[in-house]
Amino acid sequence: MKDNQNNPFEDSALTTILVVSDMAKSKTFYTDVLGAKIFREYGGDSLVLQFMGNWLLLVTPGGPTEDKPDTHFVVPVVKNKVSHAFTIRVRDCIKSYGILIEKGAEFITPPFERGSETRCFFRDPDGHLFEISEYNK
Structure with a gap:
């Protein structure tokens, strides 16, 4: 115990x-x-x-x-200088990206493959940074 x-x-x-x-x-x-x-x-x-x-x-x-x-x-003063961010591990980054785009999320770039993951980033209305990331097996 x-x-x-x-x-x-x-x-x-x-x-x-x-x-x-x-x-x-x-x-x-x-x-x-x-x-x-x-x-x-x-x-x-x-x-x-x-x-x-x-x-x-x-x-x-x-x-x-x-x-x-x-x-x-x-609120964040400079959106391109980040001291806090959220990472959301998703099953399918491309699919999640498409759904979020349809709902109004504005991404910095489309998904990119970087090493063993596919990822992309978006911000909330005040610039708080979110990442969606898929581990590529």
């Missing part, structure tokens, strides 16, 4: 927070294009989504608070 007394994350879940400039536009993108499910909305400035077994919290920009002084939540 595993000792959980020293596990600070017992029965916990990880949520990724993304700062968005237009909540309505982002809500449409994440639900209609990516298929995320709305879990809870908070007064138009935050939205909790379930996406592929994960939690995403979309929030609007905001300044410091008592529990995070000197910390500002901002």
